Amino acid sequence: MTSKTTTTDSVPHIVVAGGGAAGLVSALALASGGLAVTLIAPPRTRDPRTTALMDGSVKALKALGAWEALEPYASPLRVMRLVDGTKRLLRAPEVAFRADELKLDAFAWNFENEPLLAALDATVAGRPNIRRIAAKVDHVRQGEAGVSVALDDGTTVEAALLAAADGRNSPCRRDAGIAMRTREYPQVAVTATLAHTRPHGDISTEFHTETGPFTLVPLPGERSSVVCVVSAKEAEALAALDDIAFARAMEKRAHSLLGAMRLDSVRGSFPLSARTAERFSRGRTVLVGEAAHIIPPIGAQGLNLGIRDAATLAELVIEAMRAGEDIGGAHVTDAYETRRRSDVEGRSFAVDLFNRSLLTDFLPVQGLRGMGLWLLGRSPTLRRRVMREGVGPTRDIPRLLAGEPV
Ligand SMILES: Cc1cc2nc3c(=O)[nH]c(=O)nc-3n(C[C@H](O)[C@H](O)[C@H](O)COP(=O)(O)OP(=O)(O)OC[C@H]3O[C@@H](n4cnc5c(N)ncnc54)[C@H](O)[C@@H]3O)c2cc1C
Numbered sequence: 249m250t251s252k253t254t255t256t257d258s259v260p261h262i263v264v265a266g267g268g269a270a271g272l273v274s275a276l277a278l279a280s281g282g283l284a285v286t287l288i289a290p291p292r293t294r295d296p297r298t299t300a301l302m303d304g305s306v307k308a309l310k311a312l313g314a315w316e317a318l319e320p321y322a323s324p325l326r327v328m329r330l331v332d333g334t335k336r337l338l339r340a341p342e343v344a345f346r347a348d349e350l351k352l353d354a355f356a357w358n359f360e361n362e363p364l365l366a367a368l369d370a371t372v373a374g375r376p377n378i379r380r381i382a383a384k385v386d387h388v389r390q391g392e393a394g395v396s397v398a399l400d401d402g403t404t405v406e407a408a409l410l411a412a413a414d415g416r417n418s419p420c421r422r423d424a425g426i427a428m429r430t431r432e433y434p435q436v437a438v439t440a441t442l443a444h445t446r447p448h449g450d451i452s453t454e455f456h457t458e459t460g461p462f463t464l465v466p467l468p469g470e471r472s473s474v475v476c477v478v479s480a481k482e483a484e485a486l487a488a489l490d491d492i493a494f495a496r497a498m499e500k501r502a503h504s505l506l507g508a509m510r511l512d513s514v515r516g517s518f519p520l521s522a523r524t525a526e527r528f529s530r531g532r533t534v535l536v537g538e539a540a541h542i543i544p545p546i547g548a549q550g551l552n553l554g555i556r557d558a559a560t561l562a563e564l565v566i567e568a569m570r571a572g573e574d575i576g577g578a579h580v581t582d583a584y585e586t587r588r589r590s591d592v593e594g595r596s597f598a599v600d601l602f603n604r605s606l607l608t609d610f611l612p613v614q615g616l617r618g619m620g621l622w623l624l625g626r627s628p629t630l631r632r633r634v635m636r637e638g639v640g641p642t643r644d645i646p647r648l649l650a651g652e653p654v
Contacts, residue, residue, distance in 0.1 A: 260575045263397050263407040265385045270537025270554035271413035272368040276312045277558045279375045281566030281654045290384045295361040296516035298473035300548040302356045304640040305555040307651035317367035323466040324354035326450040333455035343625045345635050358465045388423040390531040409576035410533045418539035424530040431522040435460050436483035437545045438476040439516035445507030462501050520544045529581035541592045549595045559646035562654050
């Protein structure tokens, strides 16, 4: 039997598909402006990743009232150190970026995804205008005045707009007929949390190697997350090691900077690819988070982009609602496309360029990378500019990212 859920009262109704971090933050941001939100969130599988959220994302979470539940699980990242760990002829000098040079307390805060998602779940549960349904989107039908979202429990939800945060294989994107542009890389990101005998001192260290970056990011206590980007063959060899040998291999890559290491989580393995949707909206569907863009885990950009998607969408939708306009109309969805495109494309391009500069054996490119880092080490003005861009965009910033309500 098919039942239908429709919202007919005066408050516009929006559906958010997906209960990952991008979907949860979207639901919170949209609900903060008074919209009626239905969150379609099937039970999640365990997420072994960690996420560093930049200063702007943290400001947005504070403005959404989610930070109190999150803070106990976060570790600040106050210094970022880049170390050339290659054995090449032209090697770059070490560079350290300090958050206080930007007058920031920290560049970012690092979390294990499980407590991050649990704290966001709890914040969502406390919002009376978010209704959560534990089901999957089965298919989506676009109409002139609304969108029908059919769920796998046999019910259908009608709304003015669908925010599709249903992940990299997004069924909502498929039904909107939006294609992805894809770029594959010959690398895999091996991830784990490690306990260590020396304190990290709130410093994140990134070793540049011939196969990609090896990054240590502080976690609460004497623990750090590791993102180790290697060739597929090396990833297989690491996967074959037992936990003790794996921790030793990580310690060796870290040059024993943090002392002896012990595995403190399950291990993850993520083949690197970049995908960007050809459009971020079609009809009354807009794409948010990894449904719209997948970026390699280099430079901690992925979810930070997703949070900016959520904040921008909420701003546009809530402005339309306050003006008495259709919240799923073309003026909203087109503006979303325009405002999100350059941030997403720009960051994908920068990550791609950086990754290629590590992989290449072409001496002039290695020389240029080394010279760039040497200049960064010497010029505080240049360093501040690069740091500011790394933390987030400097133009067209949604209000939530400045810590203001929508
Ligand atoms: C190794 C690694 C390290 C990373 N580190 C960082 C970092 O430091 N900083 C950073 O900003 N980003 C980082 N990222 C990126 C970040 O993890 C992702 O951008 C983020 O998790 C994507 O969130 P999402 O909600 O878009 O997608 P997901 O987390 O994949 O969530 C999608 C949700 O949609 C649901 N879903 C699927 N199908 C349906 C359906 N039919 N109906 C309804 N729901 C559905 C799923 O159950 C899931 O819960 C990293 C990524 C990797 C791989």
